[in-house]
Amino acid sequence: MTITDFDFICQILKTRSGLLLTNDKAYLLESRLLPVARKWKLATFDDLVRLIRTKNDEAVIRDVVEAMTTNESFFFRDTKPFDQFKQICLPAMLKARAAQKTLRIWSAACSSGQEAYSLAMILSEMGAQLNGWKIDIVGTDLSQEILNRAKEGMYSQFEVQRGLPITLLVKYFQQTGDRWKLSDTIRNKVQYREWNLLNDPAPLGKFDIVYCRNVLIYFDQPTKSKVLAGIAKQMPDDGFLFLGGAETVLGISDKFQLLPGQRGIYGLTGGIKAPTAFGAAPATPRA
Known part of the structure; x- marks a missing residue:
């Protein structure tokens, strides 16, 4: 070469x-x-x-x-962002959106769907508490091939062993030979779209919660700033953004600031609130 x-x-x-x-x-x-x-x-x-x-x-x-394109993903990856979703984001949003009963979540660069489906399982576990709510989970990726895998919801033994609690495996998956098929109940909670993060996300609509984890590390600083600016435009003042553990907005974007006392979860500058105001829910179950 x-x-x-x-x-x-x-x-x-x-x-x-x-x-x-x-x-x-x-x-x-x-x-x-x-x-x-x-x-x-x-x-x-x-x-x-x-x-x-x-x-x-x-x-x-x-x-x-x-x-x-790196397509590394697994269920409940790093655990903490899903505990924060349950303990911080959902209590805040259920209170703030009580009148509208609508919530939109974006899993950006979703790869083969494990992140989006992890969120869907958390919501499903809440049962009657979400009766009457319309919750959209949108997973996007630039690879149509990986999106087809996500839509299929079929995972290897290795993939379901990476972070997925055994209780949720038994409840939401059916074994087919040496692979595991995710139930329609969970698959139908997520819609997938081919989308490039370098494009203006306006056509995707507004999102209350955005997961854009372990993506920015592959970009140079101007590209990171552009992506974050696009996400910021699609979020309400009280929205939440999740980044990967090795990612930060410092020196890149003034649109977001870290949630007080937390790691990896951000709000729009001037719009975030202390998570202690929302109380805490039980942690995401572990395998």
Whole structure:
């Protein structure tokens, strides 16, 4: 792989997905794109680059971008953000939205759906407390292939063992051979849309709670700022934003500030309230 070819593909990735690759990631680029080359009946990475340069085929470029997108996800990942959802966000929103009885949640860069379905299971466990409420959970990702997996709701033994409490596995999944199928009850609570975070999210509508976890770490600072600004426009003053444990808004955006006494959960600047005002609910069950 030449430096020119590496830079050419890196520019496509940054423009199309915001993904920023450093020079030491050349091995990763080649290893992930060789299967794409074979899919298009090409022998080498160099042949793939040549094809893109000469024909600029949108389908090939799409495959390249999707191959380089990290799709790491698992149920109740890191636990804390789901405890915060139950203990802080929901009590606040149930009180603030008592008249409208509507709530919208966005799982951005949702990958194969585990995050969105984890939220759906928490809501399902609340039972009659949510009678009469209209709750939308929207999962988005730029990869149509991974969204198809999410919609199917079929997971391997390894995937359901990563963070999913055994009580919820038994209650909401049915074993099919060596895989586990999520029940329609939970799958129907989530709708999926193909969406690129680099685009203006206005067409998706407003969201009371946004999960955008472990995504910004792949972007440069201007892209992070752009994404956060877009999310801020789609949130009400009392909304909540979840970022990953290694992510922050410091030095990137003045639209959000950390919720007092919490980690990884943000509100719009000037609009957040201390979580102690809402009380606490039991923690998310653990395996």
